[in-house]
Amino acid sequence: MKGATIMAVGRDFAIRRLHSLLGVIPVGLFLVQHLVVNHFATGGAESFNKAAHFMESLPFRLVLETFVIYLPLLFHAVYGLYIAFQAKNNTTRYGYFRNWMFTLQRVSGVITLIFVAWHVWETRVQAAFGADVNFSMMEDILSNPFMVAFYLIGVLSTVFHFANGLWSFFVSWGLTVSPRSQRISTYVTLGVFIALSIVSVRTIFAFIQ
Amino acid sequence: MKFKITRQDNPDTPSYVEEFEIPHRPNMNVISALMEIRRNPVNSKGEATTPVSWEMNCLEEVCGACSMIINGKPRQSCTALVDKLEQPITLEPMKTFPVVRDLSIDRSRMFDALKKVKAWIPIDGTYDLGPGPRMPETKRQWAYELSKCMTCGVCLEACPNVNSKSEFIGPAPLSQVRLFNAHPTGEMNKAERLNAIMDDGGLANCGNSQNCVQSCPKGIPLTTSIAALNRDTTFQSFKNFFGSDR
Ligand code: HEM
Ligand code: SF4
Ligand code: FES
Numbered sequence: 001m002k003g004a005t006i007m008a009v010g011r012d013f014a015i016r017r018l019h020s021l022l023g024v025i026p027v028g029l030f031l032v033q034h035l036v037v038n039h040f041a042t043g044g045a046e047s048f049n050k051a052a053h054f055m056e057s058l059p060f061r062l063v064l065e066t067f068v069i070y071l072p073l074l075f076h077a078v079y080g081l082y083i084a085f086q087a088k089n090n091t092t093r094y095g096y097f098r099n100w101m102f103t104l105q106r107v108s109g110v111i112t113l114i115f116v117a118w119h120v121w122e123t124r125v126q127a128a129f130g131a132d133v134n135f136s137m138m139e140d141i142l143s144n145p146f147m148v149a150f151y152l153i154g155v156l157s158t159v160f161h162f163a164n165g166l167w168s169f170f171v172s173w174g175l176t177v178s179p180r181s182q183r184i185s186t187y188v189t190l191g192v193f194i195a196l197s198i199v200s201v202r203t204i205f206a207f208i209q
Numbered sequence: 210m211k212f213k214i215t216r217q218d219n220p221d222t223p224s225y226v227e228e229f230e231i232p233h234r235p236n237m238n239v240i241s242a243l244m245e246i247r248r249n250p251v252n253s254k255g256e257a258t259t260p261v262s263w264e265m266n267c268l269e270e271v272c273g274a275c276s277m278i279i280n281g282k283p284r285q286s287c288t289a290l291v292d293k294l295e296q297p298i299t300l301e302p303m304k305t306f307p308v309v310r311d312l313s314i315d316r317s318r319m320f321d322a323l324k325k326v327k328a329w330i331p332i333d334g335t336y337d338l339g340p341g342p343r344m345p346e347t348k349r350q351w352a353y354e355l356s357k358c359m360t361c362g363v364c365l366e367a368c369p370n371v372n373s374k375s376e377f378i379g380p381a382p383l384s385q386v387r388l389f390n391a392h393p394t395g396e397m398n399k400a401e402r403l404n405a406i407m408d409d410g411g412l413a414n415c416g417n418s419q420n421c422v423q424s425c426p427k428g429i430p431l432t433t434s435i436a437a438l439n440r441d442t443t444f445q446s447f448k449n450f451f452g453s454d455r
Contacts, residue, residue, distance in 0.1 A: 010410075012408070012409040012411065012413055012414065013407040013408070013409075013412070013413045013442070013446070014446075016413035016414070017413065017446070083416070085374075086370070086372075086375050087369045087370055087416060088369050088370075088372040090367075090369050090420070093281055093282070094418075094423065096420060098417065098418060098419035098420075099418045099420050099423075101417075102417060102418035102419075103369075103418075105416075167417075168417045171417050171432075171439060172417075173440070173443055174437065174438075174439035174440020175440075176436060177433060177436040177437050177439075177440060178433060179430070179432075182432075182436070
């Protein structure tokens with residue numbers, strides 16, 4: 001039996017599963033943590049700066065950032081682009097709810113990539129050049145109405161991508177199998193989308209006086 | 210009645226649309242309309258043309274051969290009643306597959322996929338193996354639904370991830386793996402089939418658009434099969450990696 005079970009299994013399966021896993025652990029978890037910590041902005045500049053500086057002062061910061069954020073996100077994004085442009089979206093012919101979610105997952109992935117790239121450049125890369133990432137930096141960025149729109153679209157797209165990705169993550173690993181469990185999962189992940197949207201929109205407006 | 214038919218003379222010549230007008234008869238389906246055109250191949254401009262090519266076999270929606278895109282949706286032309294369709298009726302080949310001529314397509318890739326995933330139960334041997342184990346009735350009921358697949362290709366046509374840029378074998382052969390793995394004798398080769406769909410172009414290429422389950426004319430719960438196989442392959446991948454005596 002052993003000889004029969006060990007067969008040449010291609011690389012696709014492992015890479016897809018890795019892509020799926022990394023979307024939730026660690027990238028998705030980091031996203032939730034990031035949005036929640038930033039929500040301290042609603043308590044004013046001082047409370048935000050305290051939370052941000054606590055995150056900055058974590059030990060092994062660069063190692064943590066590299067292995068929890070940069071590498072997993074880079075892999076997920078690069079392979080995600082490959083997946084996204086492989087699909088032949090067909091919502092005009094098949095306008096079903098899940099097919100729309102399929103297309104939006106790909107569109108939001110691309111928007112998220114553009115947003116995150118800009119956001120990292122504007123904050124973390126500037127910090128490496130010596131800038132101080134704090135409340136007034138964000139206040140400055142968001143004093144421009146164009147940037148407010150950019151941040152709203154970018155953050156909501158990211159939150160959608162994560163919440164809907166959570167739904168398909170549960171399918172990809174075989175956690176939600178029956179139609180009923182998948183329907184319940186739709187409502188639960190919709191709840192995640194709404195909750196994280198409220199958290200992030202409140203944060204953005206906290207920087208606007 | 211008006212028909213707009215996408216035609217193609219050769220596998221590698223460009224396609225074009227030709228319009229036809231034919232007299233209405235009660236209870237006509239798309240196939241009898243195509244037969245009417247074949248009887249008198251004259252297009253709506255009054256020009257003589259070649260008869261339209263298409264495939265058919267059972268005429269009762271069990272063989273899948275007559276599948277084509279009718280008014281924008283892939284389905285079987287033998288059960289497409291003309292009176293229930295909006296005019297003009299558009300007919301197109303399912304271009305996910307290579308077009309042979311007009312509405313005839315080559316569905317070989319589906320049969321190749323069934324071979325790849327070993328969609329059968331090996332019982333041949335040098336001696337009589339005797340009767341196999343019995344199947345619980347509850348399981349038989351849902352397995353029967355999966356066995357209704359007629360390899361028509363509608364689910365592949367509807368899937369956004371089955372296209373020329375991807376190797377994805379599509380929903381139908383995946384669901385067949387679940388069918389044969391559910392069989393008490395077939396289950397003995399479960400790992401082989403699971404490993405076959407864990408290969409490149411297999412199960413992991415599914416992106417959950419769920420168009421397949423919406424489109425299957427046999428109402429096969431394709432997405433339930435896919436999710437169940439996702440679970441099975443999760444365990445199989447652990448067994449492959451860590452080793453297992455089961
Ligand atoms: C904040 C960053 C991101 C998070 C938290 C995230 C999260 C997720 C999650 C949880 C999934 C579901 C995995 C599954 O279906 O099993 C997913 C899927 C996907 N992601 Fe991301 N993602 C992020 C960024 C990106 C980026 C930048 C792209 C680039 C285009 C991208 C493209 C995709 C694609 C195409 C899928 C669908 C995969 C499939 O259907 O197999 N994602 N993402
Ligand atoms: S699963 Fe349904 S749509 Fe797909 S080939 Fe079989 S019968 Fe046709
Ligand atoms: S001719 Fe067999 S399904 Fe239509």
